[in-house]
Amino acid sequence: MASIAVCPGSFDPITYGHLDIIKRASKVFDQIHVVLLNNSSKNPLFSVDERISLISEVTREFPNVKVDSFQGLLVDYAKGVGASAIIRGLRAVSDFEYEMQITSMNRVLNEEIETFFMMTNNQFSFLSSSIVKEVAKYGGDISELVPEAVQKALSGKFSLQQ
Numbered sequence: 001m002a003s004i005a006v007c008p009g010s011f012d013p014i015t016y017g018h019l020d021i022i023k024r025a026s027k028v029f030d031q032i033h034v035v036l037l038n039n040s041s042k043n044p045l046f047s048v049d050e051r052i053s054l055i056s057e058v059t060r061e062f063p064n065v066k067v068d069s070f071q072g073l074l075v076d077y078a079k080g081v082g083a084s085a086i087i088r089g090l091r092a093v094s095d096f097e098y099e100m101q102i103t104s105m106n107r108v109l110n111e112e113i114e115t116f117f118m119m120t121n122n123q124f125s126f127l128s129s130s131i132v133k134e135v136a137k138y139g140g141d142i143s144e145l146v147p148e149a150v151q152k153a154l155s156g157k158f159s160l161q162q
Contacts, residue, residue: 002030003030003084004081004082004085005032005033005087005116006032006035006077006081006087007033007035008035008036008037008086009035009036010037010038012042012044012045012133013051013129014054014146014150015124015128015129016144016145016146017089017125017127019058019147021118022065024118025087025118026065029085031064031065032062032064033068033077033081033083034055034065035067035068035069035070036052036055036068037077038069038071045154046153051069054149058150068081075106075113078113084114085115086106086116088115088117088118089119090117090118090120091120099117131145132150132154133154
């Protein structure tokens with residue numbers, strides 16, 4: 001029986017921190033579903049289709065990674081694809097309290113799906129999509145924060161806004 005895990009996020013945009021978690025998880029599980037969840041409390045820069053395209057492009061080197069989107073409860077998506085695990089990345093201790101709340105709720109909703117926390121590589125512990133967008137907006141160098149495809153997409157977005 002294949003081990004299937006779901007790696008959820010808004011990925012607006014995907015960063016090297018996200019890719020660090022995806023790459024490491026892809027070595028542990030037979031199949032990883034990187035799933036873009038629509039977070040109604042966020043106002044994304046990229047559309048769902050744009051984010052799926054970017055994620056697909058930068059994860060194509062991982063043959064066991066599938067990219068999808070979903071609107072609804074994460075545990076419902078996980079159950080639908082036969083996943084037994086959810087992968088959550090942690091950057092710092094400050095992430096833990098929020099992640100613990102989400103994990104506890106997911107456990108109430110479906111106790112058969114386990115959550116695994118992975119600490120991101122130290123070089124990415126400060127990194128967030130919000131920081132990347134802010135630096136890119138003002139023309140800062142983001143080449144060590146995101147893949148080239150994401151750099152180009154951000155450049156295109158911010159040149160359209162000016």
